[in-house]
Amino acid sequence: MFNKETEYALRGLVYIQSQNLKGRRPGIAEIAREIEAPPFFIAKILQRLVRQGFVESLKGKGGGFFFDPEKPDVPLKDLIMATEGSRLFTGCGFGLKHCDENNPCPLHEQYAPIRDALNKLVSEESIQSLAKNIPATKDDQN
Secondary structure: OOOHHHHHHHHHHHHHHHHHOOOOOOOHHHHHHHHOOOHHHHHHHHHHHHHOOOOEEEOOOOOEEEOOOOOOOOEHHHHHHHHHOOHHHHOOOOOOOOOOOOOOOOOHHHHHHHHHHHHHHHHHOEHHHHHHOOOOOHHHHO
């Protein structure tokens, strides 16, 4: 559904937050390995997300990626808008430039509720809420 950049950004940020909840700041190599993404690509994505203020990073010993606990949670929609723009939430399911209630495409009636439901979902969920819902593993319990 999302492009690869968005998928890696979502998975990367959720992984970072899940590790932050354990008091850790993961680095690029760990993040790339854990989310099964090419290290060069995930480095480029995370660098851009740091510049845009979604996540913070520190270099050197004790460094890595982390979320500022003083900042509000990051809605999934904000991240998706930053990587893909608004087309997913406003675009036509048939790919037409001009599709609306007055000039509907053949999929308009079926696609509009799906698009609205997706918009609602990503507006209500955040990176932090997803990270908190990751089930604990054996390693977490030791």
